[in-house]
Amino acid sequence: MQIEKVYEPNRFEPHWAQWWIDSEIFRASNKAQPRVFSLVIPPPNVTGSLHIGHMLEHTEIDVTIRWHRMRCDNTLWLPGMDHAGIATQMVVERQLAAEGIDRRELGREKFIERVWEWKAEFGDRIKRQMIRLGASCDWSRERFTLDPGLSRAVREVFVRLYEKGLIYRGEYMVNWCPRCRTALSDLEVKTHETQGHLWLIRYPVTGTDRSVVVATTRPETMLGDTAVAVNPDDARYFDLHGRTVELPLMDRQLPVILDELADPTFGTGAVKVTPAHDPNDFEAGKRHHLPRIKVIDENGHMTAEAGPYAGLDRFEARRRVVADLERLGFLEKIEPYDLGVGKCERCGTVVEPLLSTQWFVRAKPLAQKAIAVVESGRIQFIPENWTKTYFEWMYNIRDWCISRQLWWGHRIPAWHCECGEILVARETPERCTRCGSSRLTQDPDVLDTWFSAALWPFSTLGWPDDTPELQLFYPTSLLITGFDILFFWVARMIMMGCEFMGEIPFRQVYIHGLVRDAERQKMSKTRGNTIDPLVVTEKFGTDAVRLALLLGAAPGTDIVLSEDRMESARGFANKIWNAARLLFVNMERSGVEPWLPRHLETFRSEAGPSIEVAVEDRWIFSRLNTCAEQVNRAIENYRYHEAAELLWHFFWHEFCDWYLELKKLRFAPDSGLNADWRNVLAAFETALRLLHPVMPFLTEELWQRLKGNAARPVSIALADYPQYRGQSTDFAAEREIGLLQEIVTLARTLRIDMKLDPKLQLQGTLYARGDAQDIGRRHVDAIRKLAGVSLEFRPENAPAGAASRSAAQFDLVLDVPKTQMDAQLRRLEKEREQLEKNIANLHRQLSDETFLSRAPAEVVASLRVKLAEYKAQLSRIRASIDGMSE
Numbered sequence: 001m002q003i004e005k006v007y008e009p010n011r012f013e014p015h016w017a018q019w020w021i022d023s024e025i026f027r028a029s030n031k032a033q034p035r036v037f038s039l040v041i042p043p044p045n046v047t048g049s050l051h052i053g054h055m056l057e058h059t060e061i062d063v064t065i066r067w068h069r070m071r072c073d074n075t076l077w078l079p080g081m082d083h084a085g086i087a088t089q090m091v092v093e094r095q096l097a098a099e100g101i102d103r104r105e106l107g108r109e110k111f112i113e114r115v116w117e118w119k120a121e122f123g124d125r126i127k128r129q130m131i132r133l134g135a136s137c138d139w140s141r142e143r144f145t146l147d148p149g150l151s152r153a154v155r156e157v158f159v160r161l162y163e164k165g166l167i168y169r170g171e172y173m174v175n176w177c178p179r180c181r182t183a184l185s186d187l188e189v190k191t192h193e194t195q196g197h198l199w200l201i202r203y204p205v206t207g208t209d210r211s212v213v214v215a216t217t218r219p220e221t222m223l224g225d226t227a228v229a230v231n232p233d234d235a236r237y238f239d240l241h242g243r244t245v246e247l248p249l250m251d252r253q254l255p256v257i258l259d260e261l262a263d264p265t266f267g268t269g270a271v272k273v274t275p276a277h278d279p280n281d282f283e284a285g286k287r288h289h290l291p292r293i294k295v296i297d298e299n300g301h302m303t304a305e306a307g308p309y310a311g312l313d314r315f316e317a318r319r320r321v322v323a324d325l326e327r328l329g330f331l332e333k334i335e336p337y338d339l340g341v342g343k344c345e346r347c348g349t350v351v352e353p354l355l356s357t358q359w360f361v362r363a364k365p366l367a368q369k370a371i372a373v374v375e376s377g378r379i380q381f382i383p384e385n386w387t388k389t390y391f392e393w394m395y396n397i398r399d400w401c402i403s404r405q406l407w408w409g410h411r412i413p414a415w416h417c418e419c420g421e422i423l424v425a426r427e428t429p430e431r432c433t434r435c436g437s438s439r440l441t442q443d444p445d446v447l448d449t450w451f452s453a454a455l456w457p458f459s460t461l462g463w464p465d466d467t468p469e470l471q472l473f474y475p476t477s478l479l480i481t482g483f484d485i486l487f488f489w490v491a492r493m494i495m496m497g498c499e500f501m502g503e504i505p506f507r508q509v510y511i512h513g514l515v516r517d518a519e520r521q522k523m524s525k526t527r528g529n530t531i532d533p534l535v536v537t538e539k540f541g542t543d544a545v546r547l548a549l550l551l552g553a554a555p556g557t558d559i560v561l562s563e564d565r566m567e568s569a570r571g572f573a574n575k576i577w578n579a580a581r582l583l584f585v586n587m588e589r590s591g592v593e594p595w596l597p598r599h600l601e602t603f604r605s606e607a608g609p610s611i612e613v614a615v616e617d618r619w620i621f622s623r624l625n626t627c628a629e630q631v632n633r634a635i636e637n638y639r640y641h642e643a644a645e646l647l648w649h650f651f652w653h654e655f656c657d658w659y660l661e662l663k664k665l666r667f668a669p670d671s672g673l674n675a676d677w678r679n680v681l682a683a684f685e686t687a688l689r690l691l692h693p694v695m696p697f698l699t700e701e702l703w704q705r706l707k708g709n710a711a712r713p714v715s716i717a718l719a720d721y722p723q724y725r726g727q728s729t730d731f732a733a734e735r736e737i738g739l740l741q742e743i744v745t746l747a748r749t750l751r752i753d754m755k756l757d758p759k760l761q762l763q764g765t766l767y768a769r770g771d772a773q774d775i776g777r778r779h780v781d782a783i784r785k786l787a788g789v790s791l792e793f794r795p796e797n798a799p800a801g802a803a804s805r806s807a808a809q810f811d812l813v814l815d816v817p818k819t820q821m822d823a824q825l826r827r828l829e830k831e832r833e834q835l836e837k838n839i840a841n842l843h844r845q846l847s848d849e850t851f852l853s854r855a856p857a858e859v860v861a862s863l864r865v866k867l868a869e870y871k872a873q874l875s876r877i878r879a880s881i882d883g884m885s886e
């Protein structure tokens, strides 16, 4: 059996990644099976490449998916990508700009062709990355939000919602980017904290010599004011009820309205109302039937309504308005003011709240069902606290603006006739249903990217057709995603699933944390602390990066990822590699093939007449059984960090540190012990399967090197996941090895404490009680090799001495040579002196009344604890010294 000396993941990871795909290991079956587990991927944007947050998400998904697959569930992880409307359009526009082409010159059709070309070239990158990182998706079911099937689903949903009156066209306040010339969702607007100004402007009250002062951060919008609001309870303004004020610069009379919009405790308590340029004013305008005067246009220029300022850029208009107000004496004052300025996520232009005609989904009726299914517990959020966040948002839901002024996306299936009629249809209509005209033009806008994403759990399974996939895999079992798209995506999938499938889209939603750097900083390009998954997997191996991510992934916390952590995870992989090497090399030496026993799951309790079953074999199977129980439970409850820690502990501290160390003694050519390989291999093979979901590459590589019977599956990914079996717990073996561990550990600690030469072979005596003597005698060879102590046994208690330690069942005394003893005695004397000094100091401090009256109680208490500890330590050392002096 050949096995390379060094663990080099790059030698085999790419091979298995591709082999899994070629061998169709991850294909879900369309046949019904007793248990089905399905999950749709949060589709990554086609624009990008995967970042470390994706890798965390995909690792958590993959662990769960591989675990279910190994439990023989019919398991589907459906992959795909999102066309990411505005993001992708921007990328291609930038690419065109580099060639000196504007998309408007190119025209819509040609431009979209370019985007598809771009998608063909770069869209594949993410898929290749995911395959390389071991994501066990069923690629035969890969979908893209703009493919024909999904586009058909989008149209169907749009038409049905429209026919139900749940989609309408209306004037609305939207976030508008004057540079991209499109409406933006809240998600596409980034708020920047800025030092700005608050301008206080005086509006004269008509027919009096008094005035009202209003404040604004955007003075140019005053040109579109149509009212001034005061709070109905604000006594300062009782006399203004029913009056009007004069709008400076514009020669317009504005009514004074009574509205909650005005907060008596903020500023002067009076506010200007600009229904066309502020979302709150828009709502107030609706309540009071105010006109909407639009003074800024889609390009960020002032409209004709802005009078003398028409045609100016909005910021130039701001300067002129302020200058004019000042000159005419309407400017009360200017104050510095910190405010959040919304900027376009794509191009950084300051967003303008603008009135425009858009398409909307009436959200409230859809939200009702989506609230009910979470209230009733049919959909469960993990961690549970996200439920509250979800409800807060859903109870306050506003209509959803679904149109975007873009070219890349699902075009809205609405046609405008010259007679003014709007036709919404599944197929392109030939004639207007009202006037019969054939001159129809399709609405130029496309749908918000989240519209198609909201249908993802059922559109990807073939809806609106009633497909076998839909029957089998919907509702999906689980969604794993980030908290940042809880509303934009998760909530909308729930709304759409309930509306169109009459059934929830998934049963559980696991919300993962954020990956942060070693200093717990958020990763960002500007900070320069991002971690590229491809770079680190190249450096440490995919398995190590997966393990490092999982070790930090406790529910409800962020994940700290550093080079150190990946390095130590690589060390763990290396440890397993070396364990395999040890096995294979020793077996080769003994002339044994690494051939697996027929019944892998079963520990060989009857090894045969000539071979005695070693207690360490019984022990490791018992430990494996317990580990399997705990790991299964951890994965089931999304406690990925716990699963990773359990596996780490088992492999490192039980399998390698004890089991293999004990086995090495048997492997030794002159051991005289009978080395039965079958249990060693069975234990190793079982442990590999237990580890597989976490470290798929390493486990596949080693598993494939074990020769098995023909009936075993082609891949470890299809082998059975180890399960807990009540009868497999071997208490006697656990007790025996436990005691052996205790003796060896105590002897080692004693040697370290006495700073003895590690190579020095010692004599010792075990004063053993109960069955400790029998057990100790059985392992006298192991103790000699593992602790460097040859033991004698006595039934009574040991005399106290420097070289002794006690446990519940035994006392251990080492016979230390005189020269070592003298050096040790000097060390102990020194320690004693130091302790006596410390104790005297503490005594002094604790009897100082001034100190006691000033120091906090917990400080005093901790000093007292310390004093007690020192005293206990001192008496131990004194006993040791006495023992040695005898």
Ligand SMILES: [Zn+2]
Residues within 6 Å of the ligand: 177, 178, 179, 180, 181, 344, 345, 346, 347, 348, 349
């Ligand atoms: Zn923009």
Ligand SMILES: [Zn+2]
Residues within 6 Å of the ligand: 417, 418, 419, 420, 421, 432, 433, 434, 435, 436, 437
């Ligand atoms: Zn018509």
